Amino acid sequence: MILNTLPRKFYLQDTVTVAKNLLGKKIIRKIGRNEISGIITETEAYKHKDDPASHAYRKITDRNKAMFGDVGIAYVYFTYGMYYCFNVVARNPKVAAGAVLIRAIEPEKGIKRMQENRNKKDLKNLTNGPAKLTQALEITKEQYGVDLTKDSKLYITKGIEVKKITSSPRIGIKEATDKLWNFKINI
DNA sequence: GGGTCGATGCACT
């Protein structure tokens, strides 16, 4: 069976370009025989030396080493004592590190399972934040380093047509707020 | 509707 997973080269472009191109794409998460999926509606680009807000700005560590590794790989990190955030490694080959933070998705399949995972019924609040969508999709540090170009428990495929993209400063950071590397679409 | 603030653990200085 042919899957429309995005090829490796999709992620081998400038991180900001990939952040925009990921909008409208579909994340598939398989848990047992359940399938959960959603359309990506908000992303943020994080780069390397030119980006003080990036985890990769200082140096390579155990946590951020995925950002320096192969593109198309999941970079999951733990924050605020109780949440995970999900990123996809993406960068121009000339750059040492970079990743795209997935901030929000529009629920598609497996909504019931997401509601159970989140203990919430409200569709609006199910996956409209980076820590919310990792809860809904059951993404934890177990998924650190998963190859998103392959048919596994977690991957990304072609999604829908994207019309208008909105750019803003990134959320929740104090540095480099002049860079408009937050990207959104309306569905 | 909007603002404030506590929860909570891990990576890094």
Add this chain to the structure above:
DNA sequence: GTGCATCGACCCA
């Protein structure tokens, strides 16, 4: 020891 790429509960309106 500090501070975080957050969320939700609580307050006031």
